[in-house]
Amino acid sequence: MRIRVINPNTTESMTALIEASARAVAGPGVVVEAVTSSMGPASIESHYDEALAVPGILAVLRDADGYVLACFGDPGLDAAREVANGPVVGIAEAAMHAATLVGRGFSVVTTLSRTRGRAHDLAGRYAAAGACRGVHACDIPVLELESDPAARKEVVALARHALEHDDSDAIVLGCAGMAGFAAVASAELGVPVIDGVAAATLLVQSLITLGVRTSARGEYAPPPPKPYTGMLGDFARE
Amino acid sequence: MRIRVINPNTTESMTALIEASARAVAGPGVVVEAVTSSMGPASIESHYDEALAVPGILAVLRDADGYVLACFGDPGLDAAREVANGPVVGIAEAAMHAATLVGRGFSVVTTLSRTRGRAHDLAGRYAAAGACRGVHACDIPVLELESDPAARKEVVALARHALEHDDSDAIVLGCAGMAGFAAVASAELGVPVIDGVAAATLLVQSLITLGVRTSARGEYAPPPPKPYTGMLGDFARE
Amino acid sequence: MRIRVINPNTTESMTALIEASARAVAGPGVVVEAVTSSMGPASIESHYDEALAVPGILAVLRDADGYVLACFGDPGLDAAREVANGPVVGIAEAAMHAATLVGRGFSVVTTLSRTRGRAHDLAGRYAAAGACRGVHACDIPVLELESDPAARKEVVALARHALEHDDSDAIVLGCAGMAGFAAVASAELGVPVIDGVAAATLLVQSLITLGVRTSARGEYAPPPPKPYTGMLGDFARE
Amino acid sequence: MRIRVINPNTTESMTALIEASARAVAGPGVVVEAVTSSMGPASIESHYDEALAVPGILAVLRDADGYVLACFGDPGLDAAREVANGPVVGIAEAAMHAATLVGRGFSVVTTLSRTRGRAHDLAGRYAAAGACRGVHACDIPVLELESDPAARKEVVALARHALEHDDSDAIVLGCAGMAGFAAVASAELGVPVIDGVAAATLLVQSLITLGVRTSARGEYAPPPPKPYTGMLGDFARE
């Protein structure tokens, strides 16, 4: 079984981090390969960045049995499901669902304040009403999570605040760049802390094991073929 | 006042149709200009098409005081609001809102069955629960709406069915390519029939008249600048 | 085109204020006339006041192509739609919708605390879940908004608090008596501030331009004729 | 203990029917008096009728320990609660709640099709989502329920259809004029059939027995006194 984990931004060092998180949980015999997008933003911190990360994702949805979208906005998830040859899971949906299996209400800790709305939208899509009790931002830019040694401490402190403020009992890490924080944060906070990269990798592995893939009935059927022009001409499908 | 109406697909003849619909309602002294996307799909009939229509939209969000996104999926609306210099309105949101002002529950009539899910998602975002009572597809491809002389009749027949089936009292036309059908359909059906292109043009005009534009507080503030690479390198903002 | 803006209370000075707000935005050739109710409460600050303002509204729904209900409780809106000869828009619905076009979540600032429940009810009717993030009261009686020179400052201060507390990005003015505050408040707060009187006037104008009026199919069809007796005998319709 | 049951329309024969239903269930020592509105519509079959029935209700909210509003639209309920000296219960809220105590999902059978929207709105206010599974109209005018001997049969047939169509397990009678149908309909259908007049009378009796009345904290506190003018001048309160 082969799982491709897609880093939708163009920053290689983050891909390495994501790959490590995915490999740490994959079952024996599962080949995990992380790939970096070849076009678009260096990090995803706005709707604009997210929209422009999608072509790069769609360009690498191949050569595996299932796919993980390793950005907490789950960019292009519906489009990816239409064209991928195997199941596609976003890390926000994976993390939020895992959190509902081990607690009654979770808090999300994320990077920039401006991205909280997107997290709320995704919670509205993936989880029953009330399961997501709050979204909190540390206002550390995505690419500083790695480089700033204090970042993990700030994220843990924010999570502690979130548990109190939201009366929640589990934490969802709201950025692929936080993938390395889960174990330590959980130990320090005494509650489940979910890294979506690991959770999504296991979900894709499970779906492949179950033998189920995206339904080709209705909305996720392969898109009708048609001309594509201009810079995006190569995205035309037959 | 200058309003740019963006056709997110690359089909020029559809742009002309859209422009006519917008110009027919714009106030005196309002300059309406419709533009065709320079890249991406010839029509938008899947999540894949929609995602790949967004770069073309973002590339032409300039040279006006306000913008209409003339595709019923309202593609890239959040991203467009972050970067446009004036208000941005999607035709789905404009049409759905207009329908709630003249009725208690509307039906959407759209093109392909596979796009109904997107219409339901948008209704969930724009309208109070229950306002959208149904979404019905005629399964005529977008670009055949113009060329097929029977298309309008089929759309009207579908709308008649929808009014009965959904117990609705207004019709929302679920495709920019249906812009020319509103007046005749309304006359035949005896209920309000809303063309989103006209409705959105008037909403943008109204917002400019009110002197309000997209909030720069929080989520819609200009995105943080950062490197963009590869084919999408020119989308980097300062 | 002729638009009648109805002040549902009996205070003439407030009518003048409302008329000014509506006229400031109406298009060329649009005749705006504001009328004062001839019966009922001097201001609307309770469910009791609101219920008893409705007959006065229903008595003046004539002599125009469209109507604005200029009280933030949108009193009698459903009844007005049944009997008016053109579109009817309430200022709460107009303001709330405009706010959703320029932001992700709005706060309402209103007069008396006791009216907040009504504002929440209307948000539940007009806007998708979560769009209205809070309703805040300054506890200045309606008729003191005009006479008290400090009122505008208090309203702006309350709006500033609301933006922080609710994490909102737009302000809806929750009383027709605040119509004059929008421009200054927006300048001071740096976010869109919506005056429902102006917003509703432009919506009515837009609906007339679109050629759509209230659906006569189903719930808003003209009411069945019947005897009316007692003091309200003149409200019988044929 | 004294309970006043208010018939919000002006038709005396309907008041007698309502009074009989209320008296049949009231406890020993409870005085039930039904009163007919002295102004407004002869029956309530539109938003217009309902709005104009409210002044007549507010004029007779006195001389008892608790009040029943005996029209299925629960007209003026919020206003009545602000000014009444004892608890006020509407027959729609009473019937819908009773139905949820004896079943998992109820259907409403009502008179005119145009009133179904109001029934849905009330279900949204009183009951948890999903409790009301459908609203069905027999399209018999309110005042013909009494006079037309076939009416009861039609209502029962409609209820039988509703149980099947909605997969419901209880019936709510959606008009005070159906008060006399409950026992027979229940016997014929084999499910609980709720008459709101009887249910509301018992709820008011229960609230008085519990010693609780409408909260004077916040929204339902007595309205601020103010001038009332014109035909409605006598409604001013001190």
Add this chain to the structure above:
Amino acid sequence: MRIRVINPNTTESMTALIEASARAVAGPGVVVEAVTSSMGPASIESHYDEALAVPGILAVLRDADGYVLACFGDPGLDAAREVANGPVVGIAEAAMHAATLVGRGFSVVTTLSRTRGRAHDLAGRYAAAGACRGVHACDIPVLELESDPAARKEVVALARHALEHDDSDAIVLGCAGMAGFAAVASAELGVPVIDGVAAATLLVQSLITLGVRTSARGEYAPPPPKPYTGMLGDFARE
């Protein structure tokens, strides 16, 4: 008429308290009998306790015309409705509904923090969205409510805090063990304070008076007979 009030825990002194509350409101000629469960937990303070209180409830659902479940978790309510020979009402549902008849939004005050989630779940089942504005815990164990003379003061203080914090206008007592607090608390707080035991007793009495009982159509029909084995073998029904 005979009403059985079931104390689902095994503590006799609490049964006496519950019986007093029920008898204080029952009508003339109504025989109220409270019974103590013969098996399971001494108090109900967890999902585990609640689940294990259900067999004891199901064992005593006989010998009356209607039943009250006197634990605020409404344990086993659906199961009880399937097998009881008369209506069954839980005290949470009774109290929450009564609160909505006399106010716009209530707060629940309960015992242990860990039970708040259950109260929210029940509010989601019984009341329309937004009616329950908060659930607050005093963290006094259930069985200390009786023995600790300071308990009532703490509960009242918590209720006062809840009214402010939640902007609510009525209080629901979230434990059968608080049944004796309602009158004093209401007097001190100046708002309606609802004891579910009394409220449920009157609802059961009302349902019996109305002649309605649990629907035997569909979900609440008598369960299919089948073998039961092991310790629970006596629960088999024919």
Add this chain to the structure above:
Amino acid sequence: MRIRVINPNTTESMTALIEASARAVAGPGVVVEAVTSSMGPASIESHYDEALAVPGILAVLRDADGYVLACFGDPGLDAAREVANGPVVGIAEAAMHAATLVGRGFSVVTTLSRTRGRAHDLAGRYAAAGACRGVHACDIPVLELESDPAARKEVVALARHALEHDDSDAIVLGCAGMAGFAAVASAELGVPVIDGVAAATLLVQSLITLGVRTSARGEYAPPPPKPYTGMLGDFARE
């Protein structure tokens, strides 16, 4: 790693079927053991059965690293989470979640009509609004699924009907007794068909691999110790 799959009814042959389904998907090195409840109903087909299946579940929650509750009602899930030493997953929640990963809207096919309400309740708890588009019953008793050779055909036919009627794109098998049908049904229907036993086994395995278990903060903390009496005395915990 050791996973215990609990059959909450007392029928051994069904346990064997469940065990086979779980073992077929478990990873290398994972020990799967299915256990049969030692007390309670032979099958679970009512709220009554479900309530009385819970003690038997709680009695066997030991000797493993994680637990699957193999009845589609997810009986006793909250209670089990409070006391188990590892993660606990119900088959309804596992199946519904898996369905949302591969489609936009699923239908449930289940056994008896009377259990549909429970399935809807669970969908409301586990899935976002709208994800569950329908619940359909074949009205074959649980224990006949195995013995009746025509059962699988009927279930597949019902699923085909559900896909059309609900406009859904995935099927959730609504009974543990259908575990063996998934592969064939999926092949025949051409859409994903989810067996909750397999899905839940993989979720428990994934949670253990992730190193997360039920939060001990708040609602799912170990229950307070207390006396248990009567037949259930042995359930007391220290």
